[in-house]
Amino acid sequence: MGKIRVGFGYDVHQLKEGYDFWLGGIQVPHEKGAVGHSDADVLIHVICDALLGAANMRDIGFHFSDTDPQYKGIDSKILLKDVMLLIREQGYEVGNIDTTICLQLPKVNPHIPEMKKCLAEVMGIDENDISIKATTTEKLGFVGRQEGVSAYCAVLIEKK
Incomplete structure (x- = not known):
């Protein structure tokens, strides 16, 4: 068995009308979308x-600065693909990924x-x-007031 490592991610994005979510x-249909330098995909960001x-x-x-114009509006799937290349260059493969999205609305389960x-x-x-779970915050805090979305992620990687 190779070396096993775990990682943790947390991210938050503001929700505003006029943005894609x-x-x-x-793309999840909703009257609000996440705001960020990239496409603001909070789930992909925590996985990265x-x-x-x-x-x-x-x-x-560190790898994809939010002040770098080349990443303005970028599809976060491109960032995730690049992250996978980076960890694979170091000899790692993904064991598993466990995520939780905190969002009052819209309901995530169907997606x-x-x-x-x-x-x-x-x-x-x-x-x-890949495990994706979703929860509300029972209308408490910025998530409950539908001002933002947050997500958590734990991963296990193994050196091959």
């Missing part, structure tokens, strides 16, 4: 951070199968190695 690599952290390669902002399919294709891993 990208989550887990797919967790993977980079597990490989001891800093974080998403989870499509998100898993999309992420698995981008990462070149099995859908069964």
